[in-house]
Amino acid sequence: MEFSGSMTRYDPISPEQVxxxxxxxxxxxxxxxxxxxxxxxxxxxxxxxxxxxxxTYYADFERGVYGCLTVTREFLEGDxxxxxxxxxxxxxxxxxxxxxxWDSYYGLSDPIAAAxxxxxxxVPLPLLIYDFGKRMRMFPPEQVFGIWIAIYRRIDYxxxxxxxxxxxxxFKNAPAMEKPPVGKNGLVRVFRGMGEIxxxxxxxxxxxxxxxxALYFANHSGRGTQFAFADVAPEDIxxxxxxYSYENEVIVRPGSVRDIRYEDMFPAKLETYLKLSLPALxxxxxxxxxxxxxxxxxxxxxxxxxxxxxxxxxxxxxxxFYGSGDSLTDGDKxxxxxxxxxxxxxxxxxxxxxxxxxxxLQRIKAENLRIGGLRLTKKEYQIADLVIxxxxxxxxxxxxxxxxxxxxxxxxxxxxxxxxxxxKDMDGLDRVRFNGLDYRMLRTxxxxxxxxxxxxxxxxxxxxxxxxxxxxxGNTENQEVAI
Numbered sequence: 199m200e201f202s203g204s205m206t207r208y209d210p211i212s213p214e215q216v217x218x219x220x221x222x223x224x225x226x227x228x229x230x231x232x233x234x235x236x237x238x239x240x241x242x243x244x245x246x247x248x249x250x251x252x253x254t255y256y257a258d259f260e261r262g263v264y265g266c267l268t269v270t271r272e273f274l275e276g277d278x279x280x281x282x283x284x285x286x287x288x289x290x291x292x293x294x295x296x297x298x299x300w301d302s303y304y305g306l307s308d309p310i311a312a313a314x315x316x317x318x319x320x321v322p323l324p325l326l327i328y329d330f331g332k333r334m335r336m337f338p339p340e341q342v343f344g345i346w347i348a349i350y351r352r353i354d355y356x357x358x359x360x361x362x363x364x365x366x367x368x369f370k371n372a373p374a375m376e377k378p379p380v381g382k383n384g385l386v387r388v389f390r391g392m393g394e395i396x397x398x399x400x401x402x403x404x405x406x407x408x409x410x411x412a413l414y415f416a417n418h419s420g421r422g423t424q425f426a427f428a429d430v431a432p433e434d435i436x437x438x439x440x441x442y443s444y445e446n447e448v449i450v451r452p453g454s455v456r457d458i459r460y461e462d463m464f465p466a467k468l469e470t471y472l473k474l475s476l477p478a479l480x481x482x483x484x485x486x487x488x489x490x491x492x493x494x495x496x497x498x499x500x501x502x503x504x505x506x507x508x509x510x511x512x513x514x515x516x517x518x519f520y521g522s523g524d525s526l527t528d529g530d531k532x533x534x535x536x537x538x539x540x541x542x543x544x545x546x547x548x549x550x551x552x553x554x555x556x557x558x559l560q561r562i563k564a565e566n567l568r569i570g571g572l573r574l575t576k577k578e579y580q581i582a583d584l585v586i587x588x589x590x591x592x593x594x595x596x597x598x599x600x601x602x603x604x605x606x607x608x609x610x611x612x613x614x615x616x617x618x619x620x621x622k623d624m625d626g627l628d629r630v631r632f633n634g635l636d637y638r639m640l641r642t643x644x645x646x647x648x649x650x651x652x653x654x655x656x657x658x659x660x661x662x663x664x665x666x667x668x669x670x671x672g673n674t675e676n677q678e679v680a681i
Contacts, residue, residue, distance in 0.1 A: 204353050205246040205324040211254065211269075215245050219254065219269035232274045236285035243267065244325075252324055256284055259332055262292035262303065264321050283318075292319045300341070304330075306348045326353060331364050342371040347437060347449070354418075358397045362452070365403070369436050369451065376440070377432045378407045378448065385429035388448050388455065391416025392424045394467075399426045399458050407438075408446040414633040415445065417653025423465040425637075425650070428455040442633070461637070464647050466654035474651060478516030479663075485535050486512055487664055488569055492543060496661070503542050507628055510655045512538035514624045514648065522644035530617060532572045536582045537621045539569055541589055555590045559583055580606075581614040585621050593622070593641070620645070627652040 213226035220229070230240040242258040254267045265284045267273075274281065294303035301307040305320040321329045326349045334342055346368045353359075360368075378386050388405035389412035396402070405428070406412040416422030434454035439447045464470050489508045497504035515534040519526055544557030561567065562583075574582065584603065588596030600606070600614045623645035629635040630653045637649045 203324070204327045204359050205244075205249065205253070205255075206359060207246040207248055208244045208257075208325075208328055209247070211240065211243040211245040215247070216269055219245075220271060223271045224269065224274075228271075229269065229274070233281070236278075236281045237288055238281065238284055244328075246324075249324075252322075255322060255325055257325055257328065258288065259329060261288055262295035262319065262321070262329075263288045264325060264329075266322060287319055294319050300337075300345050301348075304345065304349055304352075306345075306352070323352060327359055331361065334364065334367060339371045340373070343368055343373060343437075347439075351447075358401065360403075365452065372436050375437050377435055378438050378440070378446075380432060381429075383429065385431055385456065386435065386448070388428055388430055388450070389413075390426045390428075391422055392426070393418065394421050394423055396423075399428065399455065401452060402455075403436075403449055403452055405430070405448045405450060405455065406446045407440075407448055409638060410633055410636050411442075411445040411447075413630060413635055413637060413649055413653070416650060417466075417630055417656065421466045421468075422463075422650035422653050423467060425461045425463050426458055427461070428458040430455045462647055463637075463650050466650040471651060471654055474517050474521055475513070477520040478513060481535070482509075482513050482516055483663055484571065485539065485569065489539060490664075492539060492567070494542075502632055503545050506660060507631075508539060508542060509660050510628050510652070511541070511624050513655060513660070514627055514652060515621070517648070517651070518620060518624060518642075518644060522642075524616075524620075524644070529575065529578050530613070532574050533578055533582045533585070533617050534621065534624070536569055536572060536574065537585050537589070537617075538624065540567060540582075541586050541621070541625060543567065552590050555587045559587045562586070577610060581610075581617060584614060585618045588618070589622055589625060593619075596622075628656070631656045 211226075211229075216224055216226045216229045226240070233240050233243075238256065239258075242256055242263075244255050244257045246253045252266060254269055256263065256265045256267055258264070263284055265280055267280070292303070293299075303319070303321060304326060305323070330346065330349055334346070337345060350360075380386055386407065388407060389409045390399050390402060390405045391412040391414070392399070393416060406415070409427070413422075413425060416425055430448070430450050431454070434451045435448055436451065437447075437449040439445070439449075464474065486509050489505055489512075492508075494505040494508050497506050512535065515538045516531075518524075519531045519534060540562055541558055542554065544559070544561045545551065545554040546557070580603070584596070584600055588599055596618055597615055600618060601611055603611070603614070606614065619641040623640045623642050626640060627635065627645060627648055630649060635649060635652075637646055640646045
């Protein structure tokens with residue numbers, strides 16, 4: 199958060215803070231003397247005591263001289279590259295500021311490089327709001343909103359950090375922009391996912407027209423807490439940024455959203471997460487280790503259907519079994535486990551593939567794959583095979599195939615369809631990992647309560663659960679699957 203968030207306090211550094219930060223190695227007078235050697239002044243040093251690190255900066259607004267400081271004698275004395283760079287910019291002037299090159303000055307053209315650069319004439323990310331707020335009325339009015347929105351999108355969790363007068367000035371200078379489509383009521387439906395440090399929706403200015411994007415944001419920190427939806431009048435929308443890369447974001451006037459409602463989702467708070475996961479944990483560890491034996495590999499960059507996916511689907515399936523309250527039998531649990539571990543056994547790529555269920559079933563039959571410790575009846579194997587074959591097909595096709603299955607009674611068909619819907623939901627919940635879950639499309643009511651938990655699982659090091667068993671049993675990756 200502190201790497202991508204703004205400072206919230208801009209206090210002049212005090213003698214007490216110098217003593218504390220330097221652990222008694224410097225006095226304020228000594229600190230000032232060191233800075234003076236480089237033509238710098240302690241009066242420009244700001245400190246935010248609410249931050250654990252990246253909390254002390256040299257900030258000469260008039261000259262545009264900024265840099266992060268470590269207030270220790272070791273950092274400041276000797277040949278300090280940081281102080282030399284600050285001194286150089288102070289003497290020759292900030293070229294970006296002089297030329298009005300705001301993209302470079304605010305690090306907007308290459309924000310990743312700007313976030314990790316040395317002193318270079320760019321405003322550090324934690325001080326972007328500070329500098330913009332003091333400088334915004336110096337910009338040509340037609341540039342104000344463009345500069346603001348670019349800064350706004352660089353800073354995480356900044357909704358509540360913009361003073362009301364700043365927003366009023368920025369919004370007054372916003373150009374006419376495309377507005378999102380309205381519903382039958384003449385309003386725009388918007389969604390907002392929240393974490394533990396998010397602004398409450400009543401005060402928030404950032405929403406999305408896409409529930410997938412909003413849910414992804416809620417899970418961004420791994421601890422999503424709430425998911426809200428509401429309506430807003432088109433005239434209260436300041437900007438609409440359509441498209442996946444812009445998260446279909448809607449910037450609204452503060453307090454303008456109407457009829458805020460909350461989805462009934464489990465918050466991914468630690469106590470809730472533990473309550474849901476602990477009953478599932480023993481079987482998750484005992485069956486999950488077999489995923490290595492089935493040949494699943496750890497996902498690399500832009501890979502979504504490897505070992506982590508299989509284990510998360512297994513965990514979610516067991517959470518569903520123990521927490522949903524559905525009348526599921528031990529045989530149903532075995533089908534859920536069997537599906538979780540084998541449904542992607544035949545998948546060979548990351549593309550959308552409606553045939554990988556059939557390919558998985560073909561591999562299961564060809565290699566006589568089984569899951570050690572499971573006891574399924576012949577009928578349960580038939581149900582599991584149908585679910586695996588059709589889990590990547592439209593629901594209508596899968597349900598039709600189940601209803602055509604010879605030898606299935608009405609009760610068998612109802613059971614199979616129920617398990618088919620649950621399995622598809624548990625597989626679908628893991629789409630949160632790539633910003634692709636529309637929770638409204640889930641089939642079961644309990645699954646609709648799990649998206650924030652699913653997002654939390656993506657952030658967890660789920661493989662760590664198996665470190666002990668792998669150490670005890672040796673490398674399981676190339677072991678034979680249990681028959």
